[in-house]
Amino acid sequence: MVARALPATSHTHTSVKKGGHTVNKESIPLNLLWHIDAIIHLYPVTIVTTLDTLGRVNAAPFSLVLPFCSSADNPQMLLIAHTQWHTARNIEATREFVINYPRAEQVQDVVATxxxxxxxxxxxxxxxxxxxxxxxxxxPRIAECYQHIECRLAQVLRPSEMQVNFIADVLDVSLDAGVYGLHRDERIRRINPPVYFGADETMHHLFGKIAEVQMVAVPV
Structure with missing residues (x-):
């Protein structure tokens, strides 16, 4: 895939003296896939399962998945997809999907999907x-994943010709038995969640895992 530069983006350098050193900043062009190439984000790793109109299972990895409405009265998730992907077509056709959260040791299987x-x-x-x-x-849910969010489509947004955003009602959340009762830092260690850093120019996917959980109290 060849990156396409957006014409409105400029390339500038900034140098500012701070104390005894100089802070140098560089703006970069907003190319295609800028959100997973130019910018370093810690993305979640999920596998979304859907059914087509014939009831056949499809599974695909997604990282642009996050809570859209945090209200307990109207819990919703946002899933961002390419319009031509099988997942997007299935969601529009059948209106249901499951977000499954794998462990860090499962990333080879994540990429396989x-x-x-x-x-x-x-x-x-x-x-x-x-x-x-x-x-x-x-x-279906994926048995080996530690967490699952079952969703039903509520709204479709189309910010561009290639992108579709699905806002979906959360119908059920389930996770491995015994995990929810743990303190939050212990829960993170138990589930061993991976993080996604995007793909490099050779289309190798970059994953990481959480080596340390640090708890910091809010100052009184």
């Missing part, structure tokens, strides 16, 4: 993953 298989082929069959029924929606 990103391969471009023909429509109707279940990517999970090429991984060590297995499925179990969901509580509220038709698409």
């Amino acid at each position: 990103s391969r471009h298989y023909p429509p109707g082929l279940n990517e999970l069959e090429y991984t060590a993953y297995s499925t179990l029924p969901s509580n509220k929606v038709a698409p």
Whole structure:
């Protein structure tokens, strides 16, 4: 894929004296995939499971997934996808999906679900993953993932020709038994969540994991 520079972006340098040293900053062009290439973000790692209109399972990795409405009365998630991906087409057709959260030791299987298989082929069959029924929606959960959010489509936004944003109602949240009762820092250690840093120019995906959990109290 060739990056396409956006014409409105300028390339500037800034140098500012701070104490005994100089702070140098450099603006960069906003190219295609700027959000996972130019900017370093810590993205979550998920696998979204859907069904097509024939009931066939599809699974694909997603990192542009986050809570949209935090209200307990109207919990919603936001999923950002390419319009031509099988996941996007399935969600628009069947209106349901499950967000599954894998562990750091499972990233090879996560990447395996990103391969471009023909429509109707279940990517999970090429991984060590297995499925179990969901509580509220038709698409299955992935048994080996530690957390699952079952969603039903509420609204579709189209910010560009290639992008579609799905706002979905949260119908059920489930996770491995015993995890929720742990203190939050212990919960993080138990589930061992990976983080995603995007892909490099050779299309190798860059993952990391949390080596240390630091608790810092808010000053009184």
